[in-house]
Amino acid sequence: MNGIGASEGGDPGKEIASALEQDIVLGRLAPGEKLREEDLAERFSASRHHVREGLNRLERAGIVIKERNRGVSVRRFTVDEVRQIYEVREILQRQASLMIRLPADAGAIARLVEINDRYENAVEAGDFQRIHETNDLFHTELFRLCGNELLLNLVKNYMDLTYAIRGSAFGHRENLETSRRHHRIMIGLLQGTDSWALAQICVDHIQPTKTQYLAFLEGRPRNGDEGPGPD
Amino acid sequence: MNGIGASEGGDPGKEIASALEQDIVLGRLAPGEKLREEDLAERFSASRHHVREGLNRLERAGIVIKERNRGVSVRRFTVDEVRQIYEVREILQRQASLMIRLPADAGAIARLVEINDRYENAVEAGDFQRIHETNDLFHTELFRLCGNELLLNLVKNYMDLTYAIRGSAFGHRENLETSRRHHRIMIGLLQGTDSWALAQICVDHIQPTKTQYLAFLEGRPRNGDEGPGPD
């Protein structure tokens, strides 16, 4: 019944952080929700110490907020913060994609095609877990081609942050269709030499969810705290 | 004799991490040097627990490396890693400066002038600690004008990382002179409307130390471990 299904070889704090991040991404933990250490310790059958470490990790990733002597809760973002996050993502993805030498290596393209196949299968099956997984992998492998590992990690971090803040609430039919189309266009562009077009699609790719999520947030601006509704 | 001079109101781990970062920046801790938890605990008259937390923080900032059951040591960067770090810095600083609305707010410019005065005084006095401090502040206030707090933090993080990896070993006469001149040019450009020129100087500003540091690293590539020299 514990949430850590994978191999438990590594750092316990890391495992717990990943599991909690999954929970947030998949919408099982809502923004504003409080995370009590002891509960988590029991759930993961780990010591409170490790849970603490995991929560620290999540705090530094920016997806959770920690108030002294008041515990941690899933971070609730303001409209402005969301806008800033997407702004950074656009910068990072544009610049990273511009650094990809075109035409790209054939082996890399083949790998991306294979990953995208798995992505499309997951979309067909409606398996959110695997959709997120393969989508993540696709972008990781794509931006790895920029040749700068550090930049790749930055791109990944802010991509993960985006998933965390909006959950998979916007992974609806039409979005997934658009995503699928974008991925195919990207693969096509990797075979050509038009870096600018590739950069453009990499930026365009994140616009739909950005627009929808911002509209969603602005649609209900008067929420002081609606998570723990009184009665 | 402890390294924490400032007000000790906040998180102990944070204070310790800052103090250690200072040590690294000012060259009191060389790359590859091992950091034993108990020593640090005694030096900061804190519990080993807090030292541990501080070291975790430094590890996540990327300026220290932690090997399981083998302790942490000041990270030693490869030439390629350094190159990647500067590449990211260039991207971040260029994009951030391009987002500054020109001409900039008069109050902000006045603040920068005042900070730069203090910087020049510190340079005159040869006070490395204050040089680093005011230089940091100058860039913080400059890039704050980009209007994106998140991006500002990214710029700061990678600026700090750069200071950490090369220490203040390259804060020599000529560099400091060039820095001073760059700062004045930046202030001048903030009053005009040429965003591109501002972006260019923001990127040029970090070239001297980058070039020198890379030359230094490539000059002695065969160092397996020279830190703890035998006898």
Add this chain to the structure above:
DNA sequence: ATTTGCAATCTTGTCGACAATTTTGTACAT
């Protein structure tokens, strides 16, 4: 009926001690 003060309870923060692992030092065999 509302508000203020206090006490009980719950949650997080901190510490010291013990366990697991690596490193170092030494003796022995080849």
Add this chain to the structure above:
DNA sequence: ATGTACAAAATTGTCGACAAGATTGCAAAT
């Protein structure tokens, strides 16, 4: 003399218990 096996020391990793602080519930006074 060199290399290997084993024991001792040192260092990090983990845990449970206690301390400090915050929240909640209740009672009494206005």
